[in-house]
Amino acid sequence: MTTMRDVAAAAGVSPMTVSNVLAGRTNVSEETRRRVLEVVERTGYRVNTAAQSLRRGRTGIVGLAVPEVHSHYFGLLAARLIARLAPEGLRVVVEQTGASREGELAAITASRVSAYDGLVLSAVGLDPDDVLAIAGDLPVVVLGERQDVRRFDHVEMANTDGAAAATRLLLERGCRRLVALGMPDLAALAPSDDDGPRPQGPGHLGDAFRLRALGVRTAVDAVPGARALAVSGVRSTLSGGAELAREALAREPGLDGLVCATDTLAIGALRALADAGRRVPDDVLVVGFDDVADAAYTVPSLSSVSPGHDWMVEETTRLLLRRMADPAAAPERSTSPFSVVERESTRRLLRTPDAT
């Protein structure tokens, strides 16, 4: 192993000067710099990042804890975040939490986390208190979920509004028998006559899907004669989507519209609908959430709520860097703008909508 000391000796300078050269500091003569770089080149010397981290107190690594690495949405998110943080000199370690409280705890826990300069947490099962207790003073940005986490920086999706907009699209196309696929039971949510779209719930982080369900309900409640059934399931997987769609068909045979909690579920559902001989969009309209890359390439292509990926990644990065720079900064939160991207899966009028 070549060390900085070795390089210094070979170049006839002190380790400190080698350090200065490699860090690009300006207080080195051109001649010395050249000589040092020549030795570095020749010996293939690399700085030891462990020593560097110890001395500097920073590792240059950011953790990204997501429920499932291998899902359309989180794959997209990870790829974008990796690309975005690279020029900031930060690398990303992806931790898989398996959508469980235990997994999330394990991901944040103890030794692991101390290796990170920051953590981006897409939590599903955790309490804010869990996070607080374990993360300690680690900069944390919470992603896309819970609405009342005021102690953390927080980048939220327009879960409720996005789902409501998607649902309205189906209703405008004439759908009246909706299923909210992969969302919690709508009836179990806060009553629709309370004064806002925020359920008061037990305060855990994992209610993106609950908020989406609320959006569906809000939109459906506004249209007399329309109804929505929730067919619930936790994991957002292709097979889960297919399975839930089969269940939906069994429980709501007159089904004419499917609002899916994620695009992954929607893609699985498209497959199950094809198996069942239901044509999309001729018999059933389908809309997803996330606007993943695949949505534009399914057959039929999938309408979806686009959460503004660029914006989310940019905002996440901004908050993370800000907190890393200033741990005492007041927590900030923001909600991504969204849009409904319409594609083939909703491009059909099932019946003329009633005058409203």
Next chain:
Amino acid sequence: MTTMRDVAAAAGVSPMTVSNVLAGRTNVSEETRRRVLEVVERTGYRVNTAAQSLRRGRTGIVGLAVPEVHSHYFGLLAARLIARLAPEGLRVVVEQTGASREGELAAITASRVSAYDGLVLSAVGLDPDDVLAIAGDLPVVVLGERQDVRRFDHVEMANTDGAAAATRLLLERGCRRLVALGMPDLAALAPSDDDGPRPQGPGHLGDAFRLRALGVRTAVDAVPGARALAVSGVRSTLSGGAELAREALAREPGLDGLVCATDTLAIGALRALADAGRRVPDDVLVVGFDDVADAAYTVPSLSSVSPGHDWMVEETTRLLLRRMADPAAAPERSTSPFSVVERESTRRLLRTPDAT
């Protein structure tokens, strides 16, 4: 910041004893252990991994350098490798190389690499010499690509044989006008009358797709009256697949079979075929490569060459751990078993095959 020293002081022992307790070493009295753990608990102390890494000489981090993080195949690979290495106490940093030599060089280069205990490299543009020069003594496992890298541990896919099997499937179904989508020009490959399936080429790592093209050619050459046109493109993306499929239709209007270099390309192609009014599998049969999760959920579902994901990840892990344990071990290589998974996209006889 709480340090081990602080904990030791609070527990009335030496730092060394704290270290022993936390490392689970047995030479500590039960009483002492309890006292130390109590303080650890109370203070929320976490060992500093940078210091640990420096002292131990290992970081517990493995790099995974792939052309594109956000692709079906590499997403799958990353997820599996992360899951597999986690119980070994290894975390994975994903580096995106952008399928370019420069990107790959950057990924391996300099400071970055010294932070890793090992590197899994899915190289596309690199020379073995590049890798050798830069990786130095870093344990490297090369994935899925080049065939003549004898200086590295190497886990190969059955590129040629897999593609040949996929192609034969189409030929048996009666296809005679094939297009090899996303593969290099078949005519530019080694002549089919040479004695083996290995092109001698300029020796860079990135020829998984070339090997697949060779498999297509071999299979097509064995069937009189069949022909295959290569429609080339580098990136394996959905949009690329759609684009190449459009080009394929333009250049080979009588197209009746599509062998795609990857499932991602195939999924994009399915979409373009639907747009062009070509029915799959009624008019055109399509087969992909990789057997990603989505292949079973497209409409029609996609036949694909399955490279044995479990096996590949297991083998990669084995080789990596082995080399980390013994840097001097002789390089080993192995080729994944494969199977052709038939789904709807090839489930149709276009014409009765000629007696063969």
Next chain:
DNA sequence: TTGAAAGCGGTACCAC
């Protein structure tokens, strides 16, 4: 069973 000493390989600080 416990702990003192000696670094691991860098870099901040400050004197020269």
Next chain:
DNA sequence: GTGGTACCGCTTTCAA
């Protein structure tokens, strides 16, 4: 411009 000194926080070694 250059470099000595200390020390980041942990663990290996070995003596007590």
